[in-house]
Amino acid sequence: MPSAVAQSLVTQQTRTIGLVVTFISDPFIDRIVDGIEDEATSAGYSVFLSASHADPERELDVVETFHRRRVDGVIVLASRVGRLYGDRLGELGVPIVLVNSQADSEYLYSVSADDEQGARLAVRHLLDLGHRRIGYIGSAFRPPSSLRRLAGYRAELEQAGIPFDPELTVVPGTTSDVESGRLGLEPLLTAGATAVFCYNDRTAIGVLLAARKHGIDVPASLSVVGFDDIEASWYVTPALTTV
Numbered sequence: 414m415p416s417a418v419a420q421s422l423v424t425q426q427t428r429t430i431g432l433v434v435t436f437i438s439d440p441f442i443d444r445i446v447d448g449i450e451d452e453a454t455s456a457g458y459s460v461f462l463s464a465s466h467a468d469p470e471r472e473l474d475v476v477e478t479f480h481r482r483r484v485d486g487v488i489v490l491a492s493r494v495g496r497l498y499g500d501r502l503g504e505l506g507v508p509i510v511l512v513n514s515q516a517d518s519e520y521l522y523s524v525s526a527d528d529e530q531g532a533r534l535a536v537r538h539l540l541d542l543g544h545r546r547i548g549y550i551g552s553a554f555r556p557p558s559s560l561r562r563l564a565g566y567r568a569e570l571e572q573a574g575i576p577f578d579p580e581l582t583v584v585p586g587t588t589s590d591v592e593s594g595r596l597g598l599e600p601l602l603t604a605g606a607t608a609v610f611c612y613n614d615r616t617a618i619g620v621l622l623a624a625r626k627h628g629i630d631v632p633a634s635l636s637v638v639g640f641d642d643i644e645a646s647w648y649v650t651p652a653l654t655t656v
Contacts, residue, residue: 429459431479431487433494435467435554439590440643441613442490445512449488458485467554467588469494473501480505488512491555513558528558531656532565535610535638538654540573542636544608547575548601550593550620551584552612559584559612562640566610580604594619602627607635614639614646614655621649 430453434442446462453460461479465472472494479487486508494502494514502509503521511523539547549566551559567577581604585596594616601609611617617639624631631637631651639646639655646653 426485427483428457429461429482429484431476431482431484432460432462433472433475433479433487433489433492434462434464435491437462437464439491440615440645441641444643445490465492465494469498473498476502476509477505480507486510489514491558513555525558528561529565529568531640532562532610533569535640535656536566536569538656539608539610539636539638540569542608544636545575546578546581546605546607548581548583548597548604548606548609550597550601550609550611550616551582552590552593552616553584553586554588555612562610562612578604581606590615591619591622594621595623598623598627602629609635609637611637611639613641614643614653617653617655618645618649621651621653 432446432449434446436442450460461482461484463475465475469492472489472492476487476489476494484507488510490512492511492514499521509521511521513525514523536547547566547570549563551563563582570577581601583597583600585593587593587596590613594611597616598609598620609617609620611620617637620637621631624635624637629635637653639653642655646655
């Protein structure tokens, strides 16, 4: 039986996929990794996994290393590398799929959630509860998806006849989603927010922690909505509403 190396020289395929993630501990990413591994295994592929810790230069180095090891393709999750180094990635000539990120190149493909529509659903829920001062806490290290969710937030407010108030949007300068929620709540409360739409569920959990610290009753005095429906959101108290 031919070795995998000899086989790859003949077929020009190694039956391997490189997978780059920001943080292995992120529950949203964890679910995607499980799905990728299941699909890859069923198709006869092996997956090489590397974490970048949200460093775009490190992500680029990992992708180039995967390329040198002759992987058949690379998947990059929740990264800024496509936006910052799209042209350079395209020059590698290996198919690259960006998940929850985008870039223009014939070799770069992207898969993402419908951020704008999801945001509109979240804001519509808060509007239906009677809220008019709705805040948004975005993500500093995921700008494209954060901006798309902000666009959905603004569009739904506009449809409801509510003018956009920049004081009700906060993007804390941290790579920790939970810390973003902790830091983001206070300025929104100062601006008169009665409800908060959060970039993701981990951000919403940070808001719940900050609200508890301030003695704010959720949902009686403050409504909070997340995004992603991660497993952790099922177990927090009070229960987290999420899309």
